[in-house]
Amino acid sequence: MEQSDHIIAVTTIPTALVPALSAILLGVFLVLGTGFAHSDTIHNAAHDSRHSFAFPCH
Amino acid sequence: MFKRIFVTALLAGFLGGLGISVVQQFTTAPIILHAEKFESKGAPDGHKHSNLDKAASPHLLLAQAKETPPTEHKNWAPANGLERTLYSTLANILTGTGFALILVACIALSGRHVDGRIGVLWGIAGFTIINLSPALGLPPEAPGAMAAELGPRQGWWMFCVVATAAGLWALIFRHGAFWVVAGIVAMALPHLIGSPQPVRIGGPVPPELAGHFVAASLVTAAIFWSALGWLSGNIWSRLGAK
DSSP states (O other): OHHHHHHHHHHHHHHHHHHHHHHHHHHHHHHHHHHTOOOHHHHHHTHHHHHHTTOOOO | OHHHHHHHHHHHHHHHHHHHHHHHHHTHHHHHHHHHHHHTTTOOOGGGHHHHHHHHOHHHHHHHHHHOOSOOOOOOOOOTTHHHHHHHHHHHHHHHHHHHHHHHHHHHHHTOOOOHHHHHHHHHHHHIIIIIHHHHHSOOOOTTOOOOOHHHHHHHHHHHHHHHHHHHHHHHHOOSHHHHHHHHHHHHHHHHHOOOOOSSOOOSSOHHHHHHHHHHHHHHHHHHHHHHHHHHHHHHHHHHHO
16 A cells, blocks of 8 residues: 555656646735735735735735 | 635635634624723714724823824725725635635645645644634733834734744644744744833723634634635636546
């Protein structure tokens, strides 16, 4: 069982790596854009969402 | 793999963001509106609160005295009511999709079997990393709360998130005493260093309201992450079965 887990991991990671890193980059961009951007307009539009998710705000 | 990751994340993020917007209307949103009454006393048009925030918040008053000329122009903000709710929903969907992309990418990288039930565990890990651990140093703030400068708080938050994620990874996916110790140290490090704290405390928002907001924010985040993990795991396993 231990060995079959190992084989799955070894064969899956190379095919997942590029799409997963692309997804992480886009995800970080979306979260930072809505939750952290210093633009006043974005801040005001996303204000309640930022407070609810407890991103540092103001 | 591209399609499986992105379809899972976009669907789960959209549904999770939309769902949590409804939950927020009953949990955090009423407290935010209530807190703003204290934050901007005597100002009935609460939708311009972000400008009023700056006038009402003592720590920013100090900063403004140094940096901002008295002719402060008013920036756009959504009007209270439907418009504000719609913008909050849009922000929640974008944030939810962002978190879903990261969560599903981590599931894909792990190479493990993940379905709806196991997805909930992944979601709880996300909650621990993004909300629970940072809340110890920077408790969720109701509008008007006293706080340190924004930049250092955002920096500490990101440091805490990365350190907690690394610590959880070491504890869950590595084996042996070394990784257990390394994981615990990584998760404790941001808190041992300490988060940026305000020079003074005692803002205009009553402590009962501020305390209630902390609970409401954490409960809402726990619901969001559990749902996001469940949705992601279910869609992920269904797309993999084809």
